[in-house]
Amino acid sequence: MLFAAAIAAMIYLDVFHSIGHIKLPWLFYCNTVLLLLASWVFHSVNVLTIGAVDLYRRYSLIFALSLIFLILQTLAWHQLILIPQTMRAGSFLYLLSGLHFAHVLGGLPFLAEAWFRSRMSFNHETEIREKDRRKFRLLRTYWHFLDFLWIVLLLILTFMFMPYHK
Numbered sequence: 001m002l003f004a005a006a007i008a009a010m011i012y013l014d015v016f017h018s019i020g021h022i023k024l025p026w027l028f029y030c031n032t033v034l035l036l037l038a039s040w041v042f043h044s045v046n047v048l049t050i051g052a053v054d055l056y057r058r059y060s061l062i063f064a065l066s067l068i069f070l071i072l073q074t075l076a077w078h079q080l081i082l083i084p085q086t087m088r089a090g091s092f093l094y095l096l097s098g099l100h101f102a103h104v105l106g107g108l109p110f111l112a113e114a115w116f117r118s119r120m121s122f123n124h125e126t127e128i129r130e131k132d133r134r135k136f137r138l139l140r141t142y143w144h145f146l147d148f149l150w151i152v153l154l155l156i157l158t159f160m161f162m163p164y165h166k
Contacts, residue, residue: 031150
């Protein structure tokens with residue numbers, strides 16, 4: 001709901017008070033590829049047949065991709081400093097991308113805990129417990145939602161901040 005409210009406010013202000021335009025940093029598009037790759041890794045797992053070692057490797061890759069996303073997002077914000085922008089456009093860009101950043105960051109402790117548990121289980125068991133399968137499915141759903149949200153935000157920001165959109 002927070003994203004919807006921020007997007008609605010941005011559209012309202014643009015319609016009635018032109019918020020200006022901004023060129024998005026190219027790292028935003030690189031980040032999209034990283035998120036899609038992490039989602040693909042999640043999606044490609046058959047949670048019923050995967051072994052503990054393979055699950056650990058998948059969690060490791062997803063965790064690494066998520067950390068790289070956060071680092072590149074921080075660098076993208078530094079790129080924004082160099083791009084001339086209006087105050088309103090820049091504010092909404094930072095708000096929306098910052099909210100997404102916070103949600104990815106908020107998911108990392110849960111991902112790290114699942115990663116740690118998978119590491120512990122492949123030392124002792126070859127089977128994955130039902131509890132761990134459920135956690136995997138929940139994390140996968142959360143990451144897919146973050147992907148979808150990022151793509152929607154990127155499309156909105158790309159088309160809203162084009163100088164010729166009016």
